[in-house]
Amino acid sequence: xxxxxxxxxxxxxxxxxxxxxxxxxxxxxxxxxxxxxxxxxxxxxxxxxxxxxxxxxxxxxxxxxxxxxxxxxxxxxxxxxxxxxxxxxxxxxxxxxxxxxxxxxxxxxxxxxxxxxxxxxxxxxxxxxxxxxxxxxxxxxxxxxxxxxxxxxxxxxxxxxxxxxxxxxxxxxxxxxxxxxxxxxxxxxxxxxxxxxxxxxxxxxxxxxxxxxxxxxxxxxxxxxxxxxxxxxxxxxxxxxxxxxxxxxxxxxxxxxxxxxxxxxxxxxxxxxxxxxxxxxxxxxxxxxxxxxxxxxxxxxxxxxxxxxxxxxxxxxxxxxxxxxxxxxxxxxxxx
Amino acid sequence: xxxxxxxxxxxxxxxxxxxxxxxxxxxxxxxxxxxxxxxxxxxxxxxxxxxxxxxxxxxxxxxxxxxxxxxxxxxxxxxxxxxxxxxxxxxxxxxxxxxxxxxxxxxxxxxxxxxxxxxxxxxxxxxxxxxxxxxxxxxxxxxxxxxxxxxxxxxxxxxxxxxxxxxxxxxxxxxxxxxxxxxxxxxxxxxxxxxxxxxxxxxxxxxxxxxxxxxxxxxxxxxxxxxxxxxxxxxxxxxxxxxxxxxxxxxx
Numbered sequence: 001x002x003x004x005x006x007x008x009x010x011x012x013x014x015x016x017x018x019x020x021x022x023x024x025x026x027x028x029x030x031x032x033x034x035x036x037x038x039x040x041x042x043x044x045x046x047x048x049x050x051x052x053x054x055x056x057x058x059x060x061x062x063x064x065x066x067x068x069x070x071x072x073x074x075x076x077x078x079x080x081x082x083x084x085x086x087x088x089x090x091x092x093x094x095x096x097x098x099x100x101x102x103x104x105x106x107x108x109x110x111x112x113x114x115x116x117x118x119x120x121x122x123x124x125x126x127x128x129x130x131x132x133x134x135x136x137x138x139x140x141x142x143x144x145x146x147x148x149x150x151x152x153x154x155x156x157x158x159x160x161x162x163x164x165x166x167x168x169x170x171x172x173x174x175x176x177x178x179x180x181x182x183x184x185x186x187x188x189x190x191x192x193x194x195x196x197x198x199x200x201x202x203x204x205x206x207x208x209x210x211x212x213x214x215x216x217x218x219x220x221x222x223x224x225x226x227x228x229x230x231x232x233x234x235x236x237x238x239x240x241x242x243x244x245x246x247x248x249x250x251x252x253x254x255x256x257x258x259x260x261x262x263x264x265x266x267x268x269x270x271x272x273x274x275x276x277x278x279x280x281x282x283x284x285x286x287x288x289x290x291x292x293x294x295x296x297x298x299x300x301x302x303x304x305x306x307x308x309x310x311x312x313x314x315x316x317x318x319x320x321x322x323x324x325x326x327x328x329x330x331x332x333x334x335x336x
Numbered sequence: 337x338x339x340x341x342x343x344x345x346x347x348x349x350x351x352x353x354x355x356x357x358x359x360x361x362x363x364x365x366x367x368x369x370x371x372x373x374x375x376x377x378x379x380x381x382x383x384x385x386x387x388x389x390x391x392x393x394x395x396x397x398x399x400x401x402x403x404x405x406x407x408x409x410x411x412x413x414x415x416x417x418x419x420x421x422x423x424x425x426x427x428x429x430x431x432x433x434x435x436x437x438x439x440x441x442x443x444x445x446x447x448x449x450x451x452x453x454x455x456x457x458x459x460x461x462x463x464x465x466x467x468x469x470x471x472x473x474x475x476x477x478x479x480x481x482x483x484x485x486x487x488x489x490x491x492x493x494x495x496x497x498x499x500x501x502x503x504x505x506x507x508x509x510x511x512x513x514x515x516x517x518x519x520x521x522x523x524x525x526x527x528x529x530x531x532x533x534x535x536x537x538x539x540x541x542x543x544x545x546x547x548x549x550x551x552x553x554x555x556x557x558x559x560x561x562x563x564x565x566x567x568x569x570x571x572x573x574x575x576x577x578x579x580x581x582x583x584x585x586x587x588x
Contacts (some may be wrong), residue, residue: 080423081423084421084423085423086423217442218437218441218442218443219441219442221434221442222434222437222442224422224423224424224426225420225422225431225434226420226421226422226423227386228386228415228417228420229417229420229422229434231385231386231406232384232386232410232414232415232416232485232488233410233414233434233435233437233438233488234406234407234408234409234410234411234437234438235406235407235437236405236406236407237406280424280425280426280430
């Protein structure tokens, strides 16, 4: 983790009160350039055979990457802010499991034929709406101060996640083989095999959510102060918390539907963003998390596909690195 | 004027406050004193709308704290609690700047910057302005939070144990500054304070609580009496005039 430490050392010079070397704006610009390079590398290099065939396919995958980077990056940063911690992420406390359960229940109650005939946007919207409602209720209840302790929260989240997983597994066993087959297609989203027709909707949602978050960036900054102080300076805490949880649920549900569950990806890019952004302000941290996500995915996919010839395993690698970083941060801080 | 009417707070079946009614008059410093668990902080937190009371109503300067928009209320009333934990890494200036949030929604104008500078000046923080909070001592951090509340520039200021972590010098300095804020800026300041002698020396008015109820209230001289303090704190206390200042002696 020497890279991390050196970045941090640069961000905060030993002598207090000294000026930081690069302003947050400059940092953002540099990272944006790197992201653009990563995207260009992925799109244009090593095209074998027909350009007309390869390019649109890569564009689709790139679209999924943008959505995943946006949703997980922004979602995790905002989640960290409203829940007043920097360790837990929507995925870690059982969001992915909730998604799996929702999908499984849909197949269980409405059958595989329903899934097959209703394939497309309306179903996706309905599922997302349900998921958002459920997640918002659940996490609002968890975070409205009933439990107080973050450790307890983590435990409750993990246990709920396990419960959802077990329930899903149980229901999946009851399904007929055909239904199970169709369900597993739903559950195994992967970056390199994205349904392209979902992308316009996904972009639309990302843009809308992005605009809402951007307009509230100052209020998000204020939420960093915690419930009491934020309320003191006039932020309607409970309303903001609920709204943010709805947006996070929306983002993560969509990203999961598109690119499959990624438990530690959001944590990875958010943690890096805090170190590199050089400011606590959301107007820098949120775009930084998004850009770092794009770099990770685009460069990752590029290297995996053309250097290691293992394009399908990118998410596995990211999860591996992200998981290690998660443990590292947990051990280093010794607390949540 | 702050008015609270039949305010009570219960957790499950355990009542920790009230029902209490009363008023805190406009201007000056009012201190809430009492033993641990008397309900001082609970009452203050309810007045500051950070806690929903089980029953009762509170109005601050005519505004009902429950129904008034929190953003509007933040321009009239500020409150600082005892424990303040912040996840992000902020400098002193950035935190104090958040005090201007109700007025500028995060976009600091020249006017806001002036308020921030004044608040830091007021609490001798100017030299520490660019330090990060985690590089400060407990007392310096405490002063930073008080500066944030002062930068908020509200008519009513509620502080829960503002002398926490402060040494003798800074405790006295803090009280003098609060006195100045009350006298020169015309603010209404309400404090929860453990040290009765400090409370007596700097407050216009004292409200004594015990077991979730208001035992008595009055000016410092009216409250600083053997029998009242002995009763409130359930400990033998004698009050002596030292240099004309009523001083409670309780350690023997």
